[in-house]
Amino acid sequence: MDLAAGITPEDLDLFIQEADEQLQLLDEDIVRLEKESGNPDLMQEIFRAAHTLKGSSAMVGHQRLSDLAHAMESVLDQVRKGMLAVSPSIIDALLHGLDVMRLLRKELDSPDSKPADITNAVAELSALVTTNEQPVKQVAEHSGVLVPDAEAQTRLEKACQEGKQAYFIKVSFNKESHWTAVRSFQVINSLSAIGEIIVSLPTAQEIEEGKINHLFQILVASKNSAEDIRELLTGISEIENIEINVHEKEISGEAAKATGSDSTVTGKEDTKLSHTVRVDVSRLDTLMEQVGELVINRNQISQLGRMLAEKYHEDEIIVAFGDSLSQIAKIVSTLQQDVMSIRLLPVEIVFSTLPRMVRDIARKENKKVEFIIEGQETEVDRSVIEQLRDPLIHMLRNSIDHGIEAPDKRRSAGKPEAGTIRLSAMHEQDNIVITVKDDGKGVDPKLIRKSAIDKKIDMPENISKLTDHEAVNLIFNSGLSTASEVTDVSGRGVGLDVVKTNIESLGGSVSVESVPGQGTTFTLTLPLTLAIIPALLVSTVGTICAIPLSSIVEAGKLDVKEIQTVRGKEVTLFRGDVLPLLRLDEVFGWSDKNNRSGEALHMVVVKFSGSRVGLVVEELLEQQELVVKSLDHFIGESNGITGASILGDGRVVLILDVASLIRGAITERNNNKIKIKSSVSRLSIK
């Protein structure tokens, strides 16, 4: 693809960054527009985003992107002027255009890709533009709203620092006037005398070329008051109306998006430098890593300090050393917390991409859905944010596809035609709790039980014993889908089980509650960060391992006498239930059955996906916050280890992957069962 000559990689990077933001903004806003068609601010924001995109893509020479943005802008302009009413087909066309724009944007990443074709999208958009007005390009544009570009913003900021006030002035000329160009220059001249003209629409040059109608907009910075300016302008003839507003600095779309939720902080202040800084994510990660090392080293030094203090406890220097050591320790702790909080991001980043998806699926399924988002300002660590998207998509799809009924069914059930899906996020202790609540038909425990028996999820007698709540939670089981027909969206019985496994492997949990006929609520709980986890340290054959607290039920002593065997497998009684035991050293192949020590052992009861297993270890050590480090992939996966961490003394500990340990144990147990069954059947054949 061809770009304008003289474009540096930095320019391009900047463009790409900006384009991504504008595209995301458009994505969110266009979906919102469908519901809030009467919101002029929203309309303005969309128009501005399309306009910015058009300008900046033309600047870097991405002509097709610019053309498409122009087509979109024309439609938006008519919508804005009330010449076109917002309708699903308009939204569709705009979203379709947006999709093509994303393709065009992607071309910049992979220059070898086939250039995307914009003709369809442009035609679709142009078809919407009402032709009776013969929209002459320039005129249509000039009746737009004055939007200061980046250069104007800088000048504006500078002027404001000099103590000037920015005014946004709208001058309407008499409709009969044939001298609008002349009058405009008169306005420009009078204003130049008392202040600095930042930008005007049309520009002075355009006026010279005669491109002006009856509206002239000027952004001016002046030390004079609004009244002075009004007085000055009323002296010019053929002016019908003068509107003077103090121009408050708006945060341009990009700044607001980049910093996420902090728009409330910078808010509508006077024109000042932005209070936020853009930082590359990798820098934050490095910073986090460095601080992690600092914490480890601090622990080491503290330990040495204690040893010194024990050895020379009367020594003055050692006492002074101890004091400054505790100071440093405090500072490091604060630093660690601060860095952690920098890494926190509002869930809005993920949430904002969802309305579009919900709309698309609902349209496809011919369902009406009101999608409400709450608590998008709730913050979590980046590591968690990245893991949120897929589970949310699955759950929302499930709600639209299985939960919300078709409009006619809803009507006959006495519900409003449009179903409501409410996505909300909030903090609860050290967790983030996200719920997806719909007012659809709910999950019928009877159907689930029947389906579970048909699909042989478990023994029929076990399934019929389940409470309704337990039965409903069977929908997280793989291979169970209640949709009577397989649709494009869901219904293949995969999805919810994936959600459950993913969430649980992150140390979170997911559950569902449902009232038949009234709706379903999914609740998803995740730790605020995955970078630092609380864990219990245990030791076995001289090696220290860490078990994440999130998966621990209980830990305590285990007497060898309490261990019994069932079909050669060790079990024990735990709170009246038979609990399978796993000896950690044997699971890892570090020792074998034949030389088991008969000493006192310890057991850590861990849970995953409703199963419990007792991990047998030699000793329980202490509880600690661990900075999680990933292991290199070629060490081997699914070996019962999720990562490693470094202790205060520099030793490396392995963090156990409870999920894979339990899964391994279950597979083994099932295999044994099948073996026994098959031997029985062989007997009967004889």
Added chain:
Amino acid sequence: MAKDTLANEKQMVLFELGTETYGLDIASVHEIIRMQPITKVPKAPFYVEGVINLRGRVIPVIDIGKRFGFEKTEEAKNNRIVVINIKDTTLGIIVDAVTEVIRIPAESIDPVSDIVTSGQSDYLQGIAKLPEKMIIILALDKLLMKDAELVDMTAQDEDVKQEPASIK
């Protein structure tokens, strides 16, 4: 002039494994550290000794002696861990001793024949004939690639082993 010498010479870190001398391109060597406690990792490939703490990073350490089918590298005072960077991976390899860093003229490096190495020449870039000794030059990127494949293969083996049980 300077360019010529650069193009025709390779700077190598030499280390010993058993009775042989090996060479590693200095560009891939990150640093050389003393032996330190290694945390073993369960069910890792046989030649992976475990992981160590490299100033806050957890990196895997492999026994290159085991990898090439020699005897296990003896624990000795001169044992070193050579930390290398290959593509995006940092790992340590245990060697008997690091001897020196030398420049080897490119023309003295010969390709290896399969007969000499019994089919393992994939990991070798060539053999440098110097007046006093022969130096086996390792091609590390290939070594690691094979590692990844090996991990896959053992994983598949395990799957195959488990299969019959469930079929029964």
